Amino acid sequence: xxxxxxxxxxxxxxxxxxxxxxxxxxxxxxxxxxxxxxxxxxxxxxxxxxxxxxxxxxxxxxxxxxxxxxxxxxxxxxxxxxxxxxxxxxxxxxxxxxxxxxxx
Amino acid sequence: xxxxxxxxxxxxxxxxxxxxxxxxxxxxxxxxxxxxxxxxxxxxxxxxxxxxxxxxxxxxxxxxxxxxxxxxxxxxxxxxxxxxxxxxxxxxxxxxxxxxxxxxxxxxxxxxxxxxxxxxxxxxxxxxxxxxxxxxxxxxxxxxxxxxxxxxxxxxxxxxxxxxxxxxxxxxxxxxxxxxxxxxxxxxxxxxxxxxxxxxxxxxxxxxxxxxxxxxxxxxxxxxxxxxxxxxxxxxxxxxxxxxxxxxxxxxxxxxxxxxxxxxxxxxxxxxxxxxxxxxxxxxxxxxxxxxxxxxxxxxxxxxxxxxxxxxxxxxxxxxxxxxxxxxxxxxxxxxxxxxxxxxxxxxxxxxxxxxxxxxxxxxxxxxxxxxxxxxxxxxxxxxxxxxxxxxxxxxxxxxxxxxxxxxxxxxxxxxxxxxxxxxxxxxxxxxxxxxxxxxxxxxxxxxxxxxxx
Numbered sequence: 420x421x422x423x424x425x426x427x428x429x430x431x432x433x434x435x436x437x438x439x440x441x442x443x444x445x446x447x448x449x450x451x452x453x454x455x456x457x458x459x460x461x462x463x464x465x466x467x468x469x470x471x472x473x474x475x476x477x478x479x480x481x482x483x484x485x486x487x488x489x490x491x492x493x494x495x496x497x498x499x500x501x502x503x504x505x506x507x508x509x510x511x512x513x514x515x516x517x518x519x520x521x522x523x
Numbered sequence: 524x525x526x527x528x529x530x531x532x533x534x535x536x537x538x539x540x541x542x543x544x545x546x547x548x549x550x551x552x553x554x555x556x557x558x559x560x561x562x563x564x565x566x567x568x569x570x571x572x573x574x575x576x577x578x579x580x581x582x583x584x585x586x587x588x589x590x591x592x593x594x595x596x597x598x599x600x601x602x603x604x605x606x607x608x609x610x611x612x613x614x615x616x617x618x619x620x621x622x623x624x625x626x627x628x629x630x631x632x633x634x635x636x637x638x639x640x641x642x643x644x645x646x647x648x649x650x651x652x653x654x655x656x657x658x659x660x661x662x663x664x665x666x667x668x669x670x671x672x673x674x675x676x677x678x679x680x681x682x683x684x685x686x687x688x689x690x691x692x693x694x695x696x697x698x699x700x701x702x703x704x705x706x707x708x709x710x711x712x713x714x715x716x717x718x719x720x721x722x723x724x725x726x727x728x729x730x731x732x733x734x735x736x737x738x739x740x741x742x743x744x745x746x747x748x749x750x751x752x753x754x755x756x757x758x759x760x761x762x763x764x765x766x767x768x769x770x771x772x773x774x775x776x777x778x779x780x781x782x783x784x785x786x787x788x789x790x791x792x793x794x795x796x797x798x799x800x801x802x803x804x805x806x807x808x809x810x811x812x813x814x815x816x817x818x819x820x821x822x823x824x825x826x827x828x829x830x831x832x833x834x835x836x837x838x839x840x841x842x843x844x845x846x847x848x849x850x851x852x853x854x855x856x857x858x859x860x861x862x863x864x865x866x867x868x869x870x871x872x873x874x875x876x877x878x879x880x881x882x883x884x885x886x887x888x889x890x891x892x893x894x895x896x897x898x899x900x901x902x903x904x905x906x907x908x909x910x911x912x913x914x915x916x917x918x919x920x921x922x923x924x925x926x927x928x929x930x931x932x933x934x935x936x937x938x939x940x941x942x943x944x945x946x947x948x949x950x951x952x953x954x955x956x957x958x959x960x961x962x963x964x965x966x967x968x969x970x971x972x973x974x975x976x977x
Contacts, residue, residue, distance in 0.1 A: 520543030
């Protein structure tokens with residue numbers, strides 16, 4: 420409550436309005452690949468708004484990594500469409516790495 | 524942000540990910556929250572120009588390759604339990620101005636050209652939450668100050684923060700509330716308060732109080748019900764906003780980044796006691812004697828209007844009272860179809876019951892659901908048809924909800940516009956004597972008992 424400080428102006432001790440953050444388990448990132456040659460890379464379109472960018476990434480990646488298996492994949496679930504479906508997960512987990520977007 | 528969550532989920536399943544993301548601080552901030560919710564401190568991202576006209580990102584391909592092949596840093600390899608230190612109970616000691624500056628935060632932390640945002644307030648000065656004021660506020664509820672309230676995300680159902688009854692009282696003091704408002708505020712936090720949403724869509728929040736506590740606390744349900752001036756309505760709404768900022772883990776402009784924002788952010792008012800259809804408390808499954816809070820959120824739009832704003836009235840009666848045809852026309856203007864709002868003054872509601880024959884609220888909901896439609900071809904032309912179609916396919920054939928039968932209809936055939944059923948069209952009766960009505964939309968509302976927080 421207000422108390423007299425050195426000046427005539429009152430001083431207040433105030434309580435903190437912030438809530439506590441819950442405890443969380445954190446997980447490390449997956450190990451990276453040494454190279455992409457011979458690997459299956461899923462370019463995953465979650466229907467975030469700009470489909471053409473994801474299509475172009477797949478095409479450009481194929482050109483940059485000719486020995487890679489670049490798979491352009493449009494999910495059934497994802498952005499605003501609920502969680503990924505079992506079929507989505509099966510396709511994603513069949514790959515060695517993933518590029519996800521477009522995050523617009 | 525669904526994309527950030529999916530990226531983190533894929534990482535957790537052992538697949539290295541590069542997330543293509545708009546190179547924009549706000550978007551990245553939302554993504555970061557999404558990673559943290561999944562328990563992944565950070566996903567590797569490749570920022571691309573924030574431009575909806577963008578067609579290619581060829582020059583960024585080396586960065587995608589790098590994100591998938593560069594060895595992990597020690598920080599990226601870290602795993603285990605993360606327990607952030609709890610905030611200290613006492614925030615600080617200082618003069619009035621120093622208290623305000625503390626809650627506002629260091630506004631110079633924002634880069635030049637970026638409008639600053641207050642850290643723990645809505646941008647306005649707050650009442651200093653001293654021990655004595657908070658203790659007085661706590662006298663408005665029988666619940667213990669240290670009772671824990673797990674604050675869940677309205678959209679994901681996940682626990683975002685651990686609050687207490689005392690934390691609600693602290694925010695209530697800051698907002699200028701009175702002790703009698705505490706049960707409403709605790710119910711408000713139970714429903715997520717003004718948490719925003721992890722999206723760049725301009726969502727908002729609105730609360731309606733139904734039942735005896737509205738009168739007990741002096742809330743306004745009458746003339747100028749949506750306007751400033753009533754201490755209970757105003758401070759309750761402000762407390763909803765402050766709790767959203769301080770108790771939900773949300774951060775306006777960081778984790779909730781509506782491109783326009785929403786002018787309905789905590790709007791709180793009371794339902795009229797003179798509804799000819801009974802109260803929303805009864806409609807939500809409670810008794811007429813119970814006090815209930817109904818929370819509206821998502822794309823909230825609310826247009827206070829009269830009939831002439833929508834469709835030219837043909838006579839004075841129609842001008843004053845509107846007609847079912849006017850209301851259907853009005854609701855068709857809404858840009859969101861996950862729910863609808865209708866606001867009637869008590870007199871207008873009475874006329875609609877007596878003259879137009881809507882004996883119950885449910886009859887009016889059914890009428891609107893059946894008549895607020897769009898054509899099959901309009902549905903098919905929607906830019907998010909893939910999502911609307913997916914939802915329709917989840918509903919059983921022959922049901923009233925948008926379902927696979929509707930998708931097979933000819934182009935000109937009407938199909939339901941309000942996606943989630945008649946009960947998501949909420950009829951609110953409030954306002955002064957005379958005739959007026961308004962309309963709008965919100966995502967599916969939720970309700971809870973206020974009385975259990977007394």
